[in-house]
Amino acid sequence: MNVAFVDLKKQYKEIKKDIEEAISNVILDAAFINGKYVKDFENSFSKKMGTKHCIGVSNGTMALYLSLRALGIKNNDEVITAANTFIADGEAISLTGATPVFVDNDPDTFCLDTNKIEKVINENTKAIIPVHLYGQPANMDNICELAKKYNLKIVGDACQAPGAVYKDRNVGSLGDTVCYSFFPGKNLGAYGDGGAVLTNSDELADKIRMTANHGRREKYNNEFEGLNSRLDGLQAAILNAKLKYLDKWNDRRIAIANHYDKELKDIVITPKVLKRVKHIYHLYVVKIENRLDLQKYLKNKGISTGIHYPIPLPYSNAYSFYKYVKEDFPNAYKDKDKILSLPIHGSMDDNEVEYVVTNIRNYYNRKNI
Numbered sequence: 626m627n628v629a630f631v632d633l634k635k636q637y638k639e640i641k642k643d644i645e646e647a648i649s650n651v652i653l654d655a656a657f658i659n660g661k662y663v664k665d666f667e668n669s670f671s672k673k674m675g676t677k678h679c680i681g682v683s684n685g686t687m688a689l690y691l692s693l694r695a696l697g698i699k700n701n702d703e704v705i706t707a708a709n710t711f712i713a714d715g716e717a718i719s720l721t722g723a724t725p726v727f728v729d730n731d732p733d734t735f736c737l738d739t740n741k742i743e744k745v746i747n748e749n750t751k752a753i754i755p756v757h758l759y760g761q762p763a764n765m766d767n768i769c770e771l772a773k774k775y776n777l778k779i780v781g782d783a784c785q786a787p788g789a790v791y792k793d794r795n796v797g798s799l800g801d802t803v804c805y806s807f808f809p810g811k812n813l814g815a816y817g818d819g820g821a822v823l824t825n826s827d828e829l830a831d832k833i834r835m836t837a838n839h840g841r842r843e844k845y846n847n848e849f850e851g852l853n854s855r856l857d858g859l860q861a862a863i864l865n866a867k868l869k870y871l872d873k874w875n876d877r878r879i880a881i882a883n884h885y886d887k888e889l890k891d892i893v894i895t896p897k898v899l900k901r902v903k904h905i906y907h908l909y910v911v912k913i914e915n916r917l918d919l920q921k922y923l924k925n926k927g928i929s930t931g932i933h934y935p936i937p938l939p940y941s942n943a944y945s946f947y948k949y950v951k952e953d954f955p956n957a958y959k960d961k962d963k964i965l966s967l968p969i970h971g972s973m974d975d976n977e978v979e980y981v982v983t984n985i986r987n988y989y990n991r992k993n994i
């Protein structure tokens with residue numbers, strides 16, 4: 626038996642009719658750039674996440690960059706983000722000319738350790754990007770309190786968390802803007818690149834929409850230099866068709882996670898979830914000592930796993946010039962050799978889940994003999 630880490634072919638077979646109809650509509654209407662299908666998706670996504678505006682953009686990295694730029698982040702500013710995240714957060718900050726300032730993760734939730742934020746804030750600090758990592762909301766009470774105290778903007782990174790909830794609020798409204806990626810393997814994935822920015826601010830929405838579309842509201846009436854960073858019509862129509870299934874897929878992920886918790890909690894460190902949050906398990910990450918050995922064992926049994934991320938951002942070559950040492954981000958440094966992401970996705974069936982559980986249990990039983 627083979628268990629894929631994500632199975633987009635299986636997902637496609639389940640929703641083939643919706644997808645084919647969506648694609649053919651766009652082509653028949655020749656609505657490839659902006660147009661009806663982009664609008665439709667923007668409307669349904671903002672409605673579902675509970676914000677006033679949604680701006681479809683080309684990918685999650687650009688959603689972050691466009692947000693920071695619209696908030697006026699520039700040279701010599703500093704923006705705080707997580708050490709344990711995908712490089713897009715660092716890239717978006719650097720693209721504005723500002724400096725990324727990394728903060729260690731909480732060893733239990735893997736999200737930003739909010740106790741370590743205040744000591745890196747100085748007069749250049751302008752914004753913070755809380756990353757809702759693996760699908761779990763960051764501790765937004767603490768982050769909002771710090772943002773208020775020091776007058777910082779908040780740009781949420783919900784690329785792994787479409788549908789996650791923090792204390793009765795969808796994470797999509799927790800920030801000046803909140804950013805999404807529709808990379809194919811995300812909980813809501815396009816068939817190519819895609820992204821979105823959510824905001825309740827009319828002014829930010831207008832700025833971001835114009836910047837992503839050559840600095841204009843109407844064709845050839847360019848008010849400033851923007852860039853081309855639009856969500857295209859085909860991806861928008863595909864996303865709109867898939868959006869109907871997002872709750873079902875997220876619920877399936879949660880059910881699988883609950884089963885993994887129950888079956889594995891006595892042998893590995895299973896994910897800790899904050900009180901009153903809805904974690905939507907983009908990734909199900911356990912902590913273990915002999916990670917590579919278990920990963921190899923599972924691979925031989927046909928089970929794919931992942932590591933998110935093997936090198937915390939500050940230690941990657943891209944940021945080697947900052948010369949960070951292990952004491953700078955001790956939790957991220959320790960966790961990097963222990964974390965293992967197990968297969969989890971909306972189309973995974975009970976047999977596959979059971980096969981993963983059985984093989985992990987067999988691995989440890991074998992070791993104990």
Ligand SMILES: *Cc1c(COP(=O)(O)O)cnc(C)c1O
Pocket residue numbers: 684685686687710711713714756782784785805806807808818819820
């Ligand atoms: C996927 C992802 C992004 C970037 O998304 P792209 O669409 O690939 O540019 C940013 N942040 C996090 C946490 C992500 O997982």
